[in-house]
Amino acid sequence: MNHSREQQAIYPGLADKVVFITGGGTGIGEVIVRQFAAQNAKVVFVDMAKEKSEALVSELAGQYQHDVTFFYCDIRDIAQLKAIITRTGDEIGYISVLINNAADDTRHSVEELSVEYWDDRFAVNLRPSFFAAQSVAPQMKQLGGGAIINMGSASWRMKQSCMPAYTTAKAAIEGLTRSLAGALGGDNIRVNTLIPGWVMTERQMSHWADPDIVEEVKKEQCLHETLRPSHIADAALFLASDQSRMMTAQTLTVDAGWT
Numbered sequence: 001m002n003h004s005r006e007q008q009a010i011y012p013g014l015a016d017k018v019v020f021i022t023g024g025g026t027g028i029g030e031v032i033v034r035q036f037a038a039q040n041a042k043v044v045f046v047d048m049a050k051e052k053s054e055a056l057v058s059e060l061a062g063q064y065q066h067d068v069t070f071f072y073c074d075i076r077d078i079a080q081l082k083a084i085i086t087r088t089g090d091e092i093g094y095i096s097v098l099i100n101n102a103a104d105d106t107r108h109s110v111e112e113l114s115v116e117y118w119d120d121r122f123a124v125n126l127r128p129s130f131f132a133a134q135s136v137a138p139q140m141k142q143l144g145g146g147a148i149i150n151m152g153s154a155s156w157r158m159k160q161s162c163m164p165a166y167t168t169a170k171a172a173i174e175g176l177t178r179s180l181a182g183a184l185g186g187d188n189i190r191v192n193t194l195i196p197g198w199v200m201t202e203r204q205m206s207h208w209a210d211p212d213i214v215e216e217v218k219k220e221q222c223l224h225e226t227l228r229p230s231h232i233a234d235a236a237l238f239l240a241s242d243q244s245r246m247m248t249a250q251t252l253t254v255d256a257g258w259t
Contacts, residue, residue, distance in 0.1 A: 008038060009234070011241040015040040015065070018093040019240065020085065020136065022046050022075055022128065023102025025053030027201040028151075031229035032099060032236050033060075033068060039237065040065040044088050044095075046073035046081070047102070075102050075128040076120070085135040094139035097240040099149045100129040103170070107162045121165035126172050133180055137189060145188030147240045150177050152195040152251065157259045174251055181249035190248040192239050196232045197221070197255025222257025 019036045023029040024045025030052075036043045037060055045068070047053045053070045060068050069092060071084045088095060104124045108117060129150050140146030153170035160167060174193050181191040198217050218224045235254045238244055253259065 008035060009237065011039055011237055011243065013242040014097075014237070014240060016042065017096040018042045018044065018088065019097040019099065020044050020088060020095045020132075021099045021101055022073075022081075022132065025049040025056060025070070028196065028199055028229040028232050029099075029101045030056060032101060032233045035230070035233040035237060036097075036240075037064045037066070037068050041097075042066045042069075042092055044069045044071070044092060046071050046075065046084060048072065048074055075132075076123040078128065078131045081128055081132060082135045085132065085139075089139045094143050095136045095146065096140065096143055097147050097149070098132055098136045099151070099236060099240070100132055101151045102128065103151065103153075103166075105153070105155070105163055105166050108165065110161065110164055113165060118165045122169050125166055125169035126176070129173060130176060130180075133184075133191070137184055137187070140184075140189045141187045146190070147244075148180065148184075148189065148191040149236055149239050150191070150193050152177075152193045154195055154197050154253065154255050154259050157195075177251070178249045185248060190245070192244075192248060193251040194232065194235055194239060195251060195253040195255065197227050197253075197258040199227045199229055199232060201229060217258065220258055221255070225256060227254070227256055227258075 019041045021029060021032055024033040025047030026049050033043055033045050050072050057068050057070045073080050073084055075081050133148050150173050152173045156167035156171040177191050177193040200214055231254055235252055
């Protein structure tokens with residue numbers, strides 16, 4: 001993938017802050033890792049894609065003020081996820097920014113959806129976002145505040161019918177965000193939802209999209225340009241930064257006007 005891009009905004013307040021990202025080894029998450037590392041933040045990420053994640057860490061080694069740290073984690077294992085968050089706080093520093101990015105939008109039909117698969121989709125796409133937030137909150141309180149970014153999805157707004165458990169879980173993310181914002185605001189912890197449109201990552205192009213679909217989506221958007229992971233990462237930087245310090249319980253959509 002070509003990672004060259006336009007000039008990135010600089011947020012000096014992110015330097016030296018510990019940023020914890022789920023699903024940071026591939027796709028949008030990978031670019032979020034890259035962009036926060038470029039801000040000289042202390043980036044820690046978890047993922048199941050071990051080989052790609054280790055390659056990313058190696059590639060970025062020595063490029064910025066702090067090297068990136070990777071821990072293998074299946075986020076369905078909440079005990080493992082919480083243990084890594086605790087370890088991060090103990091060994092690297094208290095977490096200032098949490099980005100709940102990891103998700104799995106594998107297609108599935110209404111007719112064939114089983115109870116077991118429904119539960120598994122929620123175990124991937126919703127449950128870890130709450131428990132990660134629960135786990136980082138004490139660290140953020142010690143720091144005097146923090147920022148939590150929950151990744152939502154435009155799919156349920158588009159009434160997409162090809163993955164009902166995923167879209168339901170992602171719709172719930174916005175409710176979770178508002179509840180957490182209310183619960184944690186007294187400790188100066190901000191919680192917002194970031195909703196990407198259809199970002200043409202390698203996974204999307206290899207599984208579900210083709211050049212014709214890409215052009216169709218571009219025509220449906222108000223801005224007729226292909227949405228890239230960097231566009232989403234740019235918004236994540238803003239939501240994590242002091243420049244959005246009075247923004248919480250909100251939903252920020254970056255979809256080129258698709259929804």
